[in-house]
Amino acid sequence: MAKQDPIFELIDAEKKRQSEGLELIPSENYVSANVLKAMGSILTNKYSEGYPGKRYYGGQENIDPIETLAIERAKELFHADHANVQPHSGANANEAVYFSWCEPGDTILAMSLPAGGHLTHGSPVTRSAKIYNFVGYGVTKEGDIDYDEMERLAKEHHPKIILVGFSAFMKIPDFDRVQKIADEVSREAGHEILLMADMAHVAGLIAGGVHPNPLEHGFQVMTTTTHKTLRGPRGGLIVSMGKVSSPLRKPEHTLENIPTLIDRAVFPGTQGGPLEHIIAAKAVAFEEDLQPEFADYARSVVENAQVLATELQRLGFKLQGGGTENHLILIDVKDSYGIDGKFYEIALDRVGLTLNANALPSDKGGAFRPSGVRLGTPAMTTRDLGAEEMLKLAGWMKQVLDICVAAGDEDGLGGHVAELDAIRAEVRELALNFPVPGIEK
Numbered sequence: 239m240a241k242q243d244p245i246f247e248l249i250d251a252e253k254k255r256q257s258e259g260l261e262l263i264p265s266e267n268y269v270s271a272n273v274l275k276a277m278g279s280i281l282t283n284k285y286s287e288g289y290p291g292k293r294y295y296g297g298q299e300n301i302d303p304i305e306t307l308a309i310e311r312a313k314e315l316f317h318a319d320h321a322n323v324q325p326h327s328g329a330n331a332n333e334a335v336y337f338s339w340c341e342p343g344d345t346i347l348a349m350s351l352p353a354g355g356h357l358t359h360g361s362p363v364t365r366s367a368k369i370y371n372f373v374g375y376g377v378t379k380e381g382d383i384d385y386d387e388m389e390r391l392a393k394e395h396h397p398k399i400i401l402v403g404f405s406a407f408m409k410i411p412d413f414d415r416v417q418k419i420a421d422e423v424s425r426e427a428g429h430e431i432l433l434m435a436d437m438a439h440v441a442g443l444i445a446g447g448v449h450p451n452p453l454e455h456g457f458q459v460m461t462t463t464t465h466k467t468l469r470g471p472r473g474g475l476i477v478s479m480g481k482v483s484s485p486l487r488k489p490e491h492t493l494e495n496i497p498t499l500i501d502r503a504v505f506p507g508t509q510g511g512p513l514e515h516i517i518a519a520k521a522v523a524f525e526e527d528l529q530p531e532f533a534d535y536a537r538s539v540v541e542n543a544q545v546l547a548t549e550l551q552r553l554g555f556k557l558q559g560g561g562t563e564n565h566l567i568l569i570d571v572k573d574s575y576g577i578d579g580k581f582y583e584i585a586l587d588r589v590g591l592t593l594n595a596n597a598l599p600s601d602k603g604g605a606f607r608p609s610g611v612r613l614g615t616p617a618m619t620t621r622d623l624g625a626e627e628m629l630k631l632a633g634w635m636k637q638v639l640d641i642c643v644a645a646g647d648e649d650g651l652g653g654h655v656a657e658l659d660a661i662r663a664e665v666r667e668l669a670l671n672f673p674v675p676g677i678e679k
């Protein structure tokens with residue numbers, strides 16, 4: 239009967255779209271069949287407010303060991319003292335950390351959105367920005383964090399949190415340098431400064447050993463999504479260093495107690511019942527992430543990004559930061575070819591290459607017509623695409639770009655249907671040779 243519901247036809251259509259196109263959006267990935275199985279399980283039927291061993295409802299004899307496994311695996315993955323696996327998303331994870339450590343009006347120093355930070359790091363349209371006072375640091379001309387500006391702003395504003403995290407930043411952060419700044423400023427300010435890393439994008443690279451772990455460089459807290467490079471279900475995670483005690487009693491407000499303060503901030507502070515089917519799927523993904531094959535995957539993600547970045551530059555594309563040290567690439571299409579990012583995004587979608595228009599630091603195009611596009615290699619690498627395919631992809635991107643230049647605007651693409659269709663067919667043929675995990679052929 240369920241088959242009659244058009245929802246299921248749409249899911250089938252989406253399977254086809256995912257199979258026949260190439261996913262270049264750097265925040266997307268493909269989960270395994272086992273992750274899908276856990277997500278689609280009857281665990282969704284269960285209420286389990288609280289934490290393992292400390293629940294507000296009965297019947298937790300299977301739920302508790304599931305959540306405990308997820309916690310233990312997350313701790314092992316990031317060498318952390320504590321893990322909270324309940325945040326429903328990356329945004330919720332960040333909100334809970336702010337709430338665990340700050341009072342309304344307190345200052346949080348974070349990378350500004352145009353520099354590559356995330357909306358949840360203080361964009362005025364968010365709830366957090368109405369509650370806390372966000373101060374933003376930027377990036378240098380070379381695309382690295384402007385540590386001098388971070389230090390100057392920290393001394394001026396005495397923040398409660400210094401946050402390092404990003405959605406469009408291609409360098410490896412110098413966590414030790416940030417720790418030094420925090421040490422110095424916290425003595426001056428007379429309060430402890432929480433060092434928080436939002437590694438939503440690179441958590442999989444950290445787990446795979448190809449990116450430094452902020453928790454091993456003096457940071458107390460790391461938040462992440464579980465669905466980007468970690469290749470798990472859509473969700474959030476907070477790992478932290480410190481003393482773990484029962485969330486039923488409020489501990490003293492010290493950095494050492496941050497794990498317990500975070501548990502209380504997630505539930506009951508900002509969320510209700512946890513999604514135990516998603517937590518089970520997180521546990522399955524973490525176990526996959528602990529395998530040696532996952533380290534190979536993480537290495538290939540970075541290698542593919544470097545091959546793709548080098549080839550794009552050879553073809554004349556200008557890259558923000560001059561290339562990449564992680565899985566992210568940000569192209570300044572406006573400066574390279576006079577085309578805006580949205581137009582290029584639409585044209586690429588037409589041939590089955592999906593990415594997103596993205597603002598560049600100091601962009602004049604605004605949020606709807608930004609000058610850049612952002613792309614990345616995590617999803618393609620999961621499908622086993624390698625260096626050879628990266629070169630092909632860069633070639634298609636250049637062909638589509640030339641069509642955009644000739645067309646002038648979106649309407650002008652109508653005069654190039656045959657050329658676009660020809661590229662679409664080549665993309666589809668390649669994509670079908672690299673099946674999506676979890677989708678039967």
Ligand SMILES: *Cc1c(COP(=O)(O)O)cnc(C)c1O
Binds near residue numbers: 404463
């Ligand atoms: C994706 C992302 C988030 C938000 O994750 P959601 O699960 O979409 O809420 C937060 N921070 C950073 C740095 C991100 O890249």
